[in-house]
Amino acid sequence: MGSSQSKNSTTPTPPGAPVRRSIYRKPSTNSPKITAKIVVNSAPSSNTPATPVKAKSTAPAEKKRGTFTAAIDQGTTSSRFIIFDGTGTPKATHQVEFEQLYPHSGWIEHDPFELLKSVNTCVERAAEQFVGDGYCLEDIKAIGITNQRETTVVWDTVTGQPLYNAIVWADTRTSRLVHELRKKEGSKKLRALCGLPMSTYPSSVKLLWMLRHVPAVAAAHKAGRLSFGTVDTWLIYNLSGGAEKGRYVTDPSNASRTMFCNIETLEYDEYLLDWFGVKGVNLPQIVPSSDPEAYGVIAEGALKGTRIAGCLGDQSAALVGQCAFNPGMAKNTYGTGCFLLYNTGEKPVISDNGLLTTVGYAFKGHKPVYALEGSVAVAGSAVKFLRDNLGIIKHSHEVGELASKVPDSGGVVFVTAFSGLFAPYWIDDAMGTIFGMSQYTTKEHIARATIEAVCFQTRAILDAMEKDSGTTLNALAVDGGMSNSDVCMQIQADILGLEIDRPKMRETTALGAAIAAGFAVGVWRDLNELKGINREDRATFWPKSSEQSREQIYANWEKAVERSKGWLDNDRIDDDKE
Incomplete structure (x- = not known):
């Protein structure tokens, strides 16, 4: 997919005029330099639902009453x-995909207004369905928000208008x-302060790139009008x-992904702000x-007046949604990327083995809970690559x-390093x-190697977690699309040699945000009340492979990782497109 093609006027915005939309077209190959040119479109106002829908009066005379919570789940592709309801069962849902913008190789952007429009449409449509099924909107006690983390949005503090497209978490333009x-x-002090290694992943380097390369962002900073936020902040605002x-x-789970937040105090750290030059x-x-x-x-629309009472980054939300509240519990989410979180309790553990230290959740009135995290940049997006780029599958x-x-x-190993390799390797090049391809290789072998790539990286993360924690996991709770x-889950069990535990209802990321919101307004008052949430009809996958075969194929994976290094020369290639 390429960058967005507007059907409206492409006349540049006059100086000083309010920006209606921040879509950057793909520059010509002869002139890759980034400018502040903005395409003006008829985007929705920032606080008005894009497509308000009045609920149809088709509900039965007797309403179905109860206590409900809801969640906005704003992900990477939809x-x-x-x-x-109170048991964690979905009663109404709506999903909208939005366009991925790829101005250059390795660049991934989202239109901030498109993110907002997609959310508003989902809220209105699900509310219509909920009422149509005989329920009452006033019984929705609170809304939680969960979001793609690290994805960075900047806007004018006075007008509220975006100054550039959102730079997505997996974007690698900042490699140089x-x-x-x-x-x-x-630079060596940073990890102890914020829990994160220096990489293309966190929000800090995305903001710094925009300050260097987007004149409108630099000008807003100079004028004191530059607002920064991750997607949760943009949506709530x-x-x-x-x-x-x-x-x-x-919230702390999102702030801890910026490199600006002190992992101990959960406040912005003056040293970090000075070091990055973002004062x-x-x-x-x-x-x-x-x-x-x-x-x-909520200011407008069908749920106007409903409290927003919870906010969690998507992987922290999945940890809560899996009810992994005790130290030593872990979950793995197979989405666009793959993210394994391990609950370490009320004290942050700084990894010695390439993992991230992050905030699991921090409920008001309770001590924050921390986690070790291993992040795989490419999971479901590798499947999309087979579908969209190679045409090996249709769905x-x-x-x-x-x-x-x-x-x-068949001996094929696919190192899916489209965004470099994240934890525990942190190989940007x-x-x-x-x-391992030969004349024997078929599309079936490549499909299996694609799945195995995610599972091998999960194994590498679990090995690192065992070293950091001194504890061996016996089972892994899973969710997300590939689960x-x-x-896929049997291959994962075979590669890990572990039991894989999969819930029947796998919208655990949204459920975690709904739980956070429900806690805030008293729907649940104690974590023990959640032990029965989403526990019915869980599937278990047991390993069928031998230890010898597991170790042999994993050794091949490690050899392939070593040989995938160095393809991107950061000393010679200008990835910033200056």
Whole structure:
């Protein structure tokens, strides 16, 4: 997919005029330099639902009453809104996919207004369905928000208008910048302060790139009008009133992904802000992940006046949704990327083995809970690559069916390093490479190798977690798109040699946000009340492979990782497109 093609006027915005939309077209190959040219479109106002829908009066005379919570789940490729009952069962849902923008190789962007529009549409449609099924909107006690983390949005503090497209978490345009920053004096202090290694992953380097390369962003910073936020902040700001009265906040699970937040105090750290040179940028207030007042209320639409009472980054939300509240519990989410979180309790553990230290959740009135995290940049997006780029499959769910037709990958190893390799490797100069192909290789082998790539990286993360924690896991709770495939989960069990535990209802990310919101308003008052949530009809996958075969294929994976290094030369290639 390429960059967005507007059907409206492409006349540049006059100086000083309010920006209606921040879509950057793909520059010509002869002139890759980034400018502040903006395409003006008829985007929705920042605090008005894109497509308000009045609920049809088709409900039965007698209403179905109850207590419900809801969640906005704003992900990398789609947004959804789900309304849950008190048992964690979805009662209404709507999902909208939005366009991925790829101006250059390795660049991934989203239109901030498109994210907002997709969320508003999901809320309105799900509300219509909920009422149509005989329920009452006033019984929705609170809304939680969960979001793609690290994805960075900047806007004008006065007008509330975006100054550039959102730079997505998996974007690698900052690889050269990261290479530079690693050599900067004081870089070795960062991890102990914020829990994160220097990489293309966190929000800090994305903001720094925009300050260097987007004139409108630099000008707003100089004028004291530059607002920074991750997607949660952008959504809450707009849903609660926008430039006029919107709340400008974030929660610790998202703030801990920026490199600006001290992992111990959960406040912005002066040393970190100085080191990155972002003093003067407006930063959202850090408030608890579950709070009845901090996030405000929905300003417009079918759920106008409903409290926003919870906020969690998507992987933290999945940890809560899996009810992994005790130290030593872990979950793995197979989405666009793959993210394994391990609950370490009330004290942060700084990894010695390439993992991230992050905030699991921080409910108001409770001590924050921390986690070790291993992040795989490419999981479901590798399946999309087979579908959209290579045409090996027509639908994503077919990858498991194709892989099941062969007993193994036939010696093929696919290192899916489209965004480099994340934890525990942190190799920025790796690129996607396929090893071991021969005339015997078929598309079935490549499909299986694609699944195995995710599972091998999960194994590498678990090995690192065992070293950091001194504890060996006996089972792994899973969720996310790829977990829907029995074939994928059996391959994962075989590669890990562990029991895989999959819930029947796998919208655990949204459920976690709904739980955070429900806690804030008293739907649940104690974590023990959640032990029965989403526990019925869980599937278990047991390993069938021998230890010898597991170790042999994993050794091949490690060899392939070593050989995938160095394809991107950060000393020679100008990844910043200056």
